[in-house]
Amino acid sequence: MLPVRLRVNRNYASKIKITHAMLTLPTILSLDSITVRYLNQQLFQNLSFTVNKGEHWALTGEGATDLLQTIAGKYNVTQGSVRHVYYEEYLKENPQQKLPFTPSDLVAEVMQKHNFRNLSSNATEFYYQQRYHARDSEDAPQVKTYLSEIKPATTTPAVWNYDQVVHTFRLGNLLEKELIKLSNGETKRLLVAAALLRNPSLLLLDYPLTGLDVESRASFSDVINQIIASGITVIMTSSATEIPEGITHVAVLEERQIAAAVLKEAYLPLQARNFPAVTITKQELQELFSPDPSVQCGIVVQLTDVSIKYGDKLVLDSINWRIRQGDRWALLGHNGAGKSTLLSLITGDNPQAYAKKIILFGRQRGSGESIWDIKKRIGFVSPELYQYFPDNCTCLEVVESGFYDTLGLVRPGEAANGEKARRWMKLLGMEQESDKLLKHVPVSVQRVCLLARALVKNPPLLILDEPCQGMDQHQKLYFKQLLDTICTHSSTTLVYVTHYQEEIPESVDKVLQLKEGKVISKGVVEPVEG
Incomplete structure (x- = not known):
C-alpha cells in the first residue's frame, strides 16, 4: 500500500521540540530505544516514544496498532526500556493500593477485536452468524449485564460511572440488547464506555472511528474532550485524515519507525488531489x-414484504427490494x-x-x-x-x-x-x-x-x-x-x-x-x- 505522505515544516517541528524542552513537561510514559518481538517476528527496533503530561497522541502509519499493543504490555520488549511514570506516581499517592497491582491496571484499551464471551461457557467466543440464531444469540450477555460487571482495579474514586457512560455513549436503548446483536458502531461505543468504567489513567483506542456513522463520528470529538477533561491521557491510532479535535500530537510511523512526531497543528497530510493519477492494469x-x-x-435478489423480528424488536419492517443483474x-x-x-x-x-419471500439468483430461498x-x-x-x-x-x-x-x-x-x-x-x-x-x-x-x-x-x-x-x-x-x-x-x-x-x-x-x-x-x- 502507498504510505501516508506528509507535508511537514521541519524547522517548525524542530522549534516545537525546543519549546517542549524549555517547558520541561513531566513525562508520564517513556519508551527508550526498544526492540519488540512477537513470536518469531520483530515488530520494532530501536524505537523511542515519549508522552508528557497534558499530551494526547494519534498514531498513524505502519505499525501504529502494534505500538499501541506494546504500550499495553501485550508484546515482548527484548531491548531498551519502558517506563510507566503514571503508574509510579499513582503508587506514591496511593501506597495502600491492594496488591498485586501492575501498570496494566491503570490502562484501558479498545482494540479492533473484542473479547466477548457467551454465558454458557466463559471460554466460548462469539461466532460470525451467532446474532441471527435465536437460541445462540440469547447465550450472549446483555449490555446492562456487561457494563455492570466491570469494576476498576484502583481504590481511588471513579471518575466515570455507569449512568454517566450510558448517557454519554447513548446506550440507554441498548441496555436490554444482547451483545451479539449490536451493530459494529454500537459495539464500538459500548467498548469505549466499558473502558472508561475501569477508571484508567491511560486510554488506548485502536481506530475508534471505524464503523461509526456520520452522527457518531461528529460527536466523537466532544466525547474525546470529555475524556481528556476527566484527567485521562488518550493515545489512539487513526487514519491520516480523521484526527479528533482534542488530540494534541501526531506520530507518523513509516517502516515501523517514528518518522515524525509533531504538534497536531504541524501535521498536514497531503490531500488526494495532489496524488498522481491512479493507473489500473x-x-x-x-x-x-x-x-x-x-x-x-x-x-439477483428480490425481497417481498420482508420483516424480521427478534423478541419485541422489529428490526426490518416490510422491506421490498429488487436487484437486477x-x-x-x-x-x-x-x-x-x-x-x-x-x-x-x-x-x-x-x-x-x-x-420469507426472498429470491436469490432466480431461486426461492x-x-x-x-x-x-x-x-x-x-x-x-x-x-x-x-x-x-x-x-x-x-x-x-x-x-x-x-x-x-x-x-x-x-x-x-x-x-x-x-x-x-x-x-x-x-x-x-x-x-x-x-x-x-x-x-x-x-x-x-x-x-x-x-x-x-x-x-x-x-x-x-x-x-x-x-x-x-x-x-x-x-x-x-x-x-x-x-x-x-x-x-x-x-x-x-x-x-x-x-x-x-x-x-x-x-x-x-x-x-x-x-x-x-x-x-x-x-x-x-x-x-x-x-
Missing part, C-alpha cells in the same frame, strides 16, 4: 475478474438501522430467510439450495469480518480463503488458488504484505485484504459493507476507480454500504436508505459536488 483485471455467465440471471446500489442508514440484518438475508447467514451454494456466488466485505479471523492468518491466507468461503484457511490451499490470490494482491498494490500476519499490517491493508478475498472467486454479486474504513485518501481514490473499472468491464452486481456519500463509486446509480428498519427512500444517487 485493465488487462490483468479483466483476466482475473470474469464472472461465470452460467451463474448469472435476470433477478448489473445493478449498482448504495445501501445507506445510521448505525442500527437494519443494514446488517438486511444483508444477512442475502448472504445466507440469517436462518429467518427460509420463511429455502427451495433446496445450501448456504454454500449462495456464498459461492457472493463476494462479501464487512468491517465485522476482521473480528472472526484467527490471529495466525497471513494476508495471503486471508485472500485465498475467499475461494472456500472460510474465515482463514481451515485446510491446505490449492496451488492455483494461491497463485491467483497473489496476482490479486499484486494488482491491489500489496503483494509485499503476503506473508505478514493480518493483525500486524495497517488497517488500510487489512481492508484491502478483505476486498481481495471477496474478489478472488469472480462473484456475480459483490456486497461491500463500509470497505473504505481505515484507508487514506489515495487508497480510497484507487479503490473507487478499481470498482468502477470492474463495473465497466463486467456485468457484476454491486451493493455498496457506506456512511459517506463521497466514498460511493461513480458506477453506483441507485440508492436504498433505511431508518429504524424501514425504507425511507429508494431512487437514484445524487452526484457529489466538488
Whole structure:
C-alpha cells in the first residue's frame, strides 16, 4: 500500500521540540530505544516514544496498532526500556493500593477485536452468524449485564460511572440488547464506555472511528474532550485524515519507525488531489475478474414484504427490494438501522430467510439450495469480518480463503488458488504484505485484504459493507476507480454500504436508505459536488 505522505515544516517541528524542552513537561510514559518481538517476528527496533503530561497522541502509519499493543504490555520488549511514570506516581499517592497491582491496571484499551464471551461457557467466543440464531444469540450477555460487571482495579474514586457512560455513549436503548446483536458502531461505543468504567489513567483506542456513522463520528470529538477533561491521557491510532479535535500530537510511523512526531497543528497530510493519477492494469483485471455467465440471471435478489423480528424488536419492517443483474446500489442508514440484518438475508447467514419471500439468483430461498451454494456466488466485505479471523492468518491466507468461503484457511490451499490470490494482491498494490500476519499490517491493508478475498472467486454479486474504513485518501481514490473499472468491464452486481456519500463509486446509480428498519427512500444517487 502507498504510505501516508506528509507535508511537514521541519524547522517548525524542530522549534516545537525546543519549546517542549524549555517547558520541561513531566513525562508520564517513556519508551527508550526498544526492540519488540512477537513470536518469531520483530515488530520494532530501536524505537523511542515519549508522552508528557497534558499530551494526547494519534498514531498513524505502519505499525501504529502494534505500538499501541506494546504500550499495553501485550508484546515482548527484548531491548531498551519502558517506563510507566503514571503508574509510579499513582503508587506514591496511593501506597495502600491492594496488591498485586501492575501498570496494566491503570490502562484501558479498545482494540479492533473484542473479547466477548457467551454465558454458557466463559471460554466460548462469539461466532460470525451467532446474532441471527435465536437460541445462540440469547447465550450472549446483555449490555446492562456487561457494563455492570466491570469494576476498576484502583481504590481511588471513579471518575466515570455507569449512568454517566450510558448517557454519554447513548446506550440507554441498548441496555436490554444482547451483545451479539449490536451493530459494529454500537459495539464500538459500548467498548469505549466499558473502558472508561475501569477508571484508567491511560486510554488506548485502536481506530475508534471505524464503523461509526456520520452522527457518531461528529460527536466523537466532544466525547474525546470529555475524556481528556476527566484527567485521562488518550493515545489512539487513526487514519491520516480523521484526527479528533482534542488530540494534541501526531506520530507518523513509516517502516515501523517514528518518522515524525509533531504538534497536531504541524501535521498536514497531503490531500488526494495532489496524488498522481491512479493507473489500473485493465488487462490483468479483466483476466482475473470474469464472472461465470452460467451463474448469472435476470433477478439477483428480490425481497417481498420482508420483516424480521427478534423478541419485541422489529428490526426490518416490510422491506421490498429488487436487484437486477448489473445493478449498482448504495445501501445507506445510521448505525442500527437494519443494514446488517438486511444483508444477512442475502448472504445466507440469517436462518429467518427460509420463511420469507426472498429470491436469490432466480431461486426461492429455502427451495433446496445450501448456504454454500449462495456464498459461492457472493463476494462479501464487512468491517465485522476482521473480528472472526484467527490471529495466525497471513494476508495471503486471508485472500485465498475467499475461494472456500472460510474465515482463514481451515485446510491446505490449492496451488492455483494461491497463485491467483497473489496476482490479486499484486494488482491491489500489496503483494509485499503476503506473508505478514493480518493483525500486524495497517488497517488500510487489512481492508484491502478483505476486498481481495471477496474478489478472488469472480462473484456475480459483490456486497461491500463500509470497505473504505481505515484507508487514506489515495487508497480510497484507487479503490473507487478499481470498482468502477470492474463495473465497466463486467456485468457484476454491486451493493455498496457506506456512511459517506463521497466514498460511493461513480458506477453506483441507485440508492436504498433505511431508518429504524424501514425504507425511507429508494431512487437514484445524487452526484457529489466538488
